[in-house]
Each structure stands twice: as structure tokens, then as C-alpha cells.
Amino acid sequence: MLQRNAPSSIxxxxxxxxxxxxxxxxxxxxxxxxxxxxxxxxFTAEQIRKDLAYFGAFGTRGTGYNTVYLRExxxxxxxxxxxxxxxxxxxxxxxxxxxxxxxxxxxxxxxxGMFDVDLExxxxxxxxxxxxxxxxxxxxxxxxxxxxxxxxxxxxxxQYVVDELVKCGITAILNFAPTKLNVPxxxxxxxxxxxxxxxxxxxxxxxxxxxxx
Amino acid sequence: MLQRNAPSSIxxxxxxxxxxxxxxxxxxxxxxxxxxxxxxxxFTAEQIRKDLAYFGAFGTRGTGYNTVYLRExxxxxxxxxxxxxxxxxxxxxxxxxxxxxxxxxxxxxxxxGMFDVDLExxxxxxxxxxxxxxxxxxxxxxxxxxxxxxxxxxxxxxQYVVDELVKCGITAILNFAPTKLNVPxxxxxxxxxxxxxxxxxxxxxxxxxxxxx
DNA sequence: CTGTGTGAAGGAGTTCACAGCG
DNA sequence: CGCTGTGAACTCCTTCACACAG
Numbered sequence: 001m002l003q004r005n006a007p008s009s010i011x012x013x014x015x016x017x018x019x020x021x022x023x024x025x026x027x028x029x030x031x032x033x034x035x036x037x038x039x040x041x042x043f044t045a046e047q048i049r050k051d052l053a054y055f056g057a058f059g060t061r062g063t064g065y066n067t068v069y070l071r072e073x074x075x076x077x078x079x080x081x082x083x084x085x086x087x088x089x090x091x092x093x094x095x096x097x098x099x100x101x102x103x104x105x106x107x108x109x110x111x112x113g114m115f116d117v118d119l120e121x122x123x124x125x126x127x128x129x130x131x132x133x134x135x136x137x138x139x140x141x142x143x144x145x146x147x148x149x150x151x152x153x154x155x156x157x158x159q160y161v162v163d164e165l166v167k168c169g170i171t172a173i174l175n176f177a178p179t180k181l182n183v184p185x186x187x188x189x190x191x192x193x194x195x196x197x198x199x200x201x202x203x204x205x206x207x208x209x210x211x212x213x
Numbered sequence: 214m215l216q217r218n219a220p221s222s223i224x225x226x227x228x229x230x231x232x233x234x235x236x237x238x239x240x241x242x243x244x245x246x247x248x249x250x251x252x253x254x255x256f257t258a259e260q261i262r263k264d265l266a267y268f269g270a271f272g273t274r275g276t277g278y279n280t281v282y283l284r285e286x287x288x289x290x291x292x293x294x295x296x297x298x299x300x301x302x303x304x305x306x307x308x309x310x311x312x313x314x315x316x317x318x319x320x321x322x323x324x325x326g327m328f329d330v331d332l333e334x335x336x337x338x339x340x341x342x343x344x345x346x347x348x349x350x351x352x353x354x355x356x357x358x359x360x361x362x363x364x365x366x367x368x369x370x371x372q373y374v375v376d377e378l379v380k381c382g383i384t385a386i387l388n389f390a391p392t393k394l395n396v397p398x399x400x401x402x403x404x405x406x407x408x409x410x411x412x413x414x415x416x417x418x419x420x421x422x423x424x425x426x
Numbered sequence: 427c428t429g430t431g432t433g434a435a436g437g438a439g440t441t442c443a444c445a446g447c448g
Numbered sequence: 449c450g451c452t453g454t455g456a457a458c459t460c461c462t463t464c465a466c467a468c469a470g
Contacts, residue, residue: 015412097306172418199228204401205385
């Protein structure tokens, strides 16, 4: 049942459900229907039911989903039922933002290291962390059994850093560097390229304008 | 030919091609084949050809694509042939990172305003900008004919800010706030939620581990 | 009688295979 | 002969329609 090969189209929606459940539980809502979830997510109710049903029958017919129960199931499915340690590579503006970002204050996810090569920033404090030299990376990865890394180094250094990460046993990388990373098949990379996001958005921003080239 | 309703699956790849072309042109490469582009992007060669052919026949059979010519076509298709002005809402860590990010040093895109409500940060300098109060937003949007906004405010304020943006004529929003935005159909929203990215990545990070619940 | 769970239909996007042009 | 351009096949995902359980 709890495979790790669910369609990515489903996987990327699971955290959305999780967040909404967190909010609902905070407001002491005990039951939620797929229709209400639909309103809050923008996904269709059928799709939400299919997504959840993919992992098992978590709802009650005629009633809906128990928020607390569903949340626990989702945590387990995603792998957030136990704390996940993460490291951040690169302490530029983006890495820094990431190290301080709310994400991190998420109870499930903990940043256990930030690394850079710039001697000027090494030793500086970001929240309760000190920026360390890349050299220390493998040590920290072993110590905290880290499997997930956030990559915010310049494009030119990205592949080198990734090769090191892979050697250290990292299996999932959130890549902000504007370049294609080559990794073994067992390593997952999510690319989040701000330039690309913005540029593809610009395509849509000029809808009303001229038609022909 | 130059519609604004190309499949989003294609649109999101266009900026990737553009970046590679920029790099190639910098190295004085004049011709590129879909196969080589495939190696550099990870997309299949067929897909690349389909993508480009969607907008017209830009290549030369038996040879490949002229880098400079293709780049110009892509710029026009995306809408980057003329400078695009952008504003950033929220000057927290992420907004700040964005305001300073390379993106911005992209010749096509210019950040013409950063806004916040926190009196402590208003007036501060980010690169060559001063953070201004939200009140000034509509003025700046009109002055620079801004259509694109980057939203990095807290989730609770996001919808309010978006409603204002829409009133001012913004048609495309890059949303980093972890919440669903309600907008008219003619406004495009791209959601980039760092928590969600990271959480869905964690799903894949634990692939080797236990199987059943 | 409400809302979930799900087979079946439909649609979108990708891959295949090859025709067409330089 | 090489590489683009493209119909056709295929795969994946979403939507529809409804059976089914509380």
C-alpha cells in the first residue's frame, strides 16, 4: 500500500491537503468533505477523492474525512511522521532565506546544516545554525542521517556539489541552481528555478496584446 | 501564430531553451540540434522539436537550429523582446532574496518596486530600490505599466494584497504565499510553495525504507 | 439521501516512426 | 545522409457517472 512510486501528479498535491488539514484542525474542524477541500485547493472533488483513495479508503461514506485521521495518514504517506533532517548548500540570499523560512519552523522538517565556501560568511549565524565550510558536509550528513538537500549555489558549482552530495548518500535534492543536474536514477531532483517561473509567467502577462509576429 | 494560449507544458520549457541558447551564443556556437538540446535539458529531442514547431518552423532540416535566430524567436514568443517591469510584494527574507536575485540582473526583467507595510523596513535599500509602503503600489504600477507581480507576503495577507493588485491591472502573479489565491479568470497565478516542494521531495527521499503501514 | 470510492470515458501530453527538406 | 517537422500510437491524468456504504 505505502509504495514510494505514486504518480508525481498525486504526490505534489499531498502537501497541499496536509496544510489545509493543519489549518482545519487548528480550528477544531473534525470532518471535511472532498467538496470543501475542493474549494480550498482549487482541485476538483473527484480528483481529491481519487488521490486519497489511491493510498486507501480514508473517508466515511455519507460523511467525509476525519481531519485528524486523514492528517496522520498523509504524514505517514509523505514520510513526515518522523522528523526529517535537511541541509542547505549555499548561503547566498536565497539559501539564507531558506534557512530562515517558515518551512523550517515546520515541526516535521529541521535544517541541520548550512554550508558555503566563502570564508567571509563561514561562522555566521542563521537562526540557530552556524554556516560551515563544505568540508564539514559529509560529517553532518552522517551525524544526522540527512537524505534531503536544498541546493542554492551558483550554477557553475552546482554539479560538483551534487556529485559530493550523492557520494554522501543524499537521495533527494531541491535544486534552485539554474542548471540541469546529472544524478543517478535513485536520486530525485526537484527543480525550482525562479527565473524560469518568472519568464514563463511573463508569457501569460501579455495576453491582450498584439497577435502576430 | 503567436497566440497566448499555448499548452502550459510547452510554455514552462521555453525559458529553459532560452537559457541554454544564451550560454551557447556566449560560446559562439551558431548551430544546435534537438539532440544536443536534449542532452542539456533532459527533455527528449522529439519533445523539443514539437515544442519549437508549435510556434513555427525555426530549424533547418539536416542541420539544426540557428542559435541566434531561435533565441530571438523565443524572446518574442515569451514576451521578453521588450523589457518587462515587475514588482515584489513583501520584503521578508524571500522577497529580499528575490529583489537581489540574479533574475533581476537579467536584461529582460526589471524590478521597479518593492513594497511592505512594516514601517521598520520601509525606506531601506535593496540594490538600487527603496522599499516603499503598499500605498505607493498603484502609483508605481501605473507609472511603469507593470503587469507582473511577485508575492512574498504572509499567507494571511496574500488575498487582500492580490485583490489590490488585480484592481491595479496586474495580470500575472508569482505566488510564494502558502495559500490559494482567488483571482479573475484573466489573471494568471503561478504557485511556488517552498514547503510543498520540500515536503513532496521528502516522499521520494525515503524510497528504500519500510514498505507497509 | 449524502458523500466516498471507482470503473469507464475523455483529454492532454509524450513517444514513436517516418516523411520531407536541405 | 542528417536532422527537422509531424501524423499516429500510446501513456498518463483528469473528469464523468454511478454504485455503494453510513
